[in-house]
Amino acid sequence: MMTEPLLQVKEITKLYAANKGCANVSFDLYPGEVLGIVGESGSGKSTLLSCLSARLAPDSGTIQYRNRAGEMLDLYGLSESRQRQLQRTEWGIVHQHARDGLRMGVSGGANIGERLMATGERHYGNLRATAEQWMSDVELDTDRIDDKPTTYSGGMQQRLQIARNLVTHPRLVFMDEPTGGLDVSVQARLLDLLRRLVTELNLAVVIVTHDLAVARLLAQRLIVMRRGEVVETGLTDQVLDDPQHAYTQLLVSSVLTP
Amino acid sequence: MQTMIEVEGLTKVFTLHNQGGITLPVFSGIDFRARQGECTVLFGESGSGKSTLLRSLYANYLPSRGSIRVRHRGEMVELTGAPSQTLLEIRRETIGYVSQFLRVIPRVSTLDVVAQPLRERGVDQVTAHQRAGELLERLHIPQRLWSLPPGTFSGGEQQRVNIARGFIVDYPILLLDEPTASLDQRNASIVVELIREARQNGSAVVGIFHDAEVRNAVADRIFEIAPGDKTQDKAVS
Numbered sequence: 001m002m003t004e005p006l007l008q009v010k011e012i013t014k015l016y017a018a019n020k021g022c023a024n025v026s027f028d029l030y031p032g033e034v035l036g037i038v039g040e041s042g043s044g045k046s047t048l049l050s051c052l053s054a055r056l057a058p059d060s061g062t063i064q065y066r067n068r069a070g071e072m073l074d075l076y077g078l079s080e081s082r083q084r085q086l087q088r089t090e091w092g093i094v095h096q097h098a099r100d101g102l103r104m105g106v107s108g109g110a111n112i113g114e115r116l117m118a119t120g121e122r123h124y125g126n127l128r129a130t131a132e133q134w135m136s137d138v139e140l141d142t143d144r145i146d147d148k149p150t151t152y153s154g155g156m157q158q159r160l161q162i163a164r165n166l167v168t169h170p171r172l173v174f175m176d177e178p179t180g181g182l183d184v185s186v187q188a189r190l191l192d193l194l195r196r197l198v199t200e201l202n203l204a205v206v207i208v209t210h211d212l213a214v215a216r217l218l219a220q221r222l223i224v225m226r227r228g229e230v231v232e233t234g235l236t237d238q239v240l241d242d243p244q245h246a247y248t249q250l251l252v253s254s255v256l257t258p
Numbered sequence: 259m260q261t262m263i264e265v266e267g268l269t270k271v272f273t274l275h276n277q278g279g280i281t282l283p284v285f286s287g288i289d290f291r292a293r294q295g296e297c298t299v300l301f302g303e304s305g306s307g308k309s310t311l312l313r314s315l316y317a318n319y320l321p322s323r324g325s326i327r328v329r330h331r332g333e334m335v336e337l338t339g340a341p342s343q344t345l346l347e348i349r350r351e352t353i354g355y356v357s358q359f360l361r362v363i364p365r366v367s368t369l370d371v372v373a374q375p376l377r378e379r380g381v382d383q384v385t386a387h388q389r390a391g392e393l394l395e396r397l398h399i400p401q402r403l404w405s406l407p408p409g410t411f412s413g414g415e416q417q418r419v420n421i422a423r424g425f426i427v428d429y430p431i432l433l434l435d436e437p438t439a440s441l442d443q444r445n446a447s448i449v450v451e452l453i454r455e456a457r458q459n460g461s462a463v464v465g466i467f468h469d470a471e472v473r474n475a476v477a478d479r480i481f482e483i484a485p486g487d488k489t490q491d492k493a494v495s
Contacts, residue, residue: 030343188364195363199377217363221342235317235342242319246275253276 004066006031006172006204007052012061014051019227022048025061027223027233031171034198034205036219036236038212038251044228045208046176052206053093053174054083068171088118092165092173096180098157102149102164108135109145111164119168134163138193155186159193166197175207179214191217212255216240224248262431262462263315264334265290268324270310284310288324288489290481292431297453297463297476302483308466311483312433315464316355317345328352328431350378355433356424360416362409368394369404372422379427386426393422397448413440425452432456434465438472450475 005028015021022044029035037045050056052063054075063075067090075083087093095101102111112134113127121127132142138159149157158178165173178194179187195218198205209215215222215236222239224232224247232245243249268288274280284307292298300308313319314326317337327334330352337345349355354375363371372394373386381389394404397418403411408419417440424432434453438446446469453476457463467473473480482490 033343192363192365195366216361220346233342234320235345237318238320241313242272244320249274250276 003031005029006033006066007206008062008064008072009052010062010064012048012051012058012063014047014056014058015228016047020044021228022051022225023228025223025225025230029172029204029206031204032202033221034203034207034219036215036222037206037208037225038210038215038222039225040210040251042227043225045210045225047228048225049174049176049206049208053091054078054087055093065172088115089168090171092168092170094161094165094173094175094178096177098149098154098161101161102157104148104150107146107148108140108152108160111149111160112167115164116167130167134167135160137197138163139189153186155182155190158182158186158190162190162194162197166201169201170203172204172206175205177209177211178207179209179211187214194218212240212252224251259293259295260329261291261334262294262329263290263292263464264325264327265311265315266325268311268314268326269322270307270314270319271322285483285489286323288483290491292462292464294430294462295457295460296478297457297465298479298481299473299477300464300466300483301473301480306483308483309435312355312435312464312466315431316349316353316433318355350375352429353431353433354424354427354429356420356435356437358417358436358439360408360420360423362407362416364407364409366407367405368399368408368411368419371408371419372426375423375427389426390422393426394419396452397422398445414442414445417441418445421449421452425456428456428459428461430461432461432463432465434463434467436466436468438467438469446472 007029010026012025013023015023025048037048039045051058057076065073065075067073093101109128109131112131116127116130132145135142135145140156140159149160152160179190182190191214207218219236222234222236223230224239226247232239232243232248239248240252243252266289269286270284272282288311300311302308310319314321321338326337328337328348330348335348369387369390372390376386376389399415399418408416421437438449441449450472453463477494479491479493
């Protein structure tokens, strides 16, 4: 009755020191599913995300990914070039700081076109047209297509980073605090955009955030981490409305509601 | 008539770990059934656990003990301990829930908020918007508001948007937490009509209604939650 998982994570551990990193994390992610990873800073969320996206080899455990062709791949059994190919063609990685995910020296349009070229598109007219289309999809003014991202505001840079990631129609997107450091009004716009794109493109997403409101808005399922360990998992609204673990209860009760 | 919800020995205790591990028992050992084409009203004084029971049926609260089974795709499925994917599928297809308050998403229009459950089921936008418009019209939300996010609407208007969203899909099971709480007479009677229609279409409706008039207008059975072992399930004659 259910489809096959896209990502199968089994007992992933990556520790820099005791309680520093992530330990024994397991979960399955299905196509079209948005999984939130929440917890305070230093809880190992970002370490886990790096392991999942083939950017940091775990000490132990396995991560399996089902590619477009339906083959189940052992992520860390792949060569580095195959890993990079997955990152370029089947995945997107949205960094907290847009600068980490953009090339600041080339134009906004080129940032989008470049990803597309990496998947084989060469026709300049097509590249430019697609870049324009994506800029308007993420609500960027297409008049700014030839400007470098250094001239963009923080919110615009973040939207450009998202366009750059989505242009290749990834199946799985990793996001690390995508709304962190943005003004609240800009955040709301970005969240709405992400929500819309996730539904329209049927993306599977793993999103790391310390913001429970962001998690509630985007994620169907939550993993709560503390000191490198998963302390609670469940449907987002269940975890937030009826938290079971002491740490989750603390996290939920510490949120200020305006 | 077919049983749609079957609850056995349901117990809920809240444990507040950060307040010295205080435990707050809500109810214990509840047995409950809801049937196709019937409206069951949860009744009891404030604090008796009506909302807690309703939320448990939606897998929003986790039971401390006991079993909750719902008919999903023709089979009784246990909610307790079910994988998230199963719960999400059940919510998409089988159980609708109308809470007291609308959770507003910034920048999403009223029409889209109402149409969303249909869109999630793969219905095209034109059809979903048309159906959303019909419901909004019935609930007296003026068309000039449809393109606006409901965040700035009055309490009663938000409540009606919430109701439209809950009734847009013909869910086999419909859970209603005080849907008429902030509505005037005219709109409350529309909600009564909607509930009767859902029931006629074979939904099992379970609801909490403080307004006695609404309660009497829709209840086929009254399930009274009382402290201790006095919980009662009575048909309304």
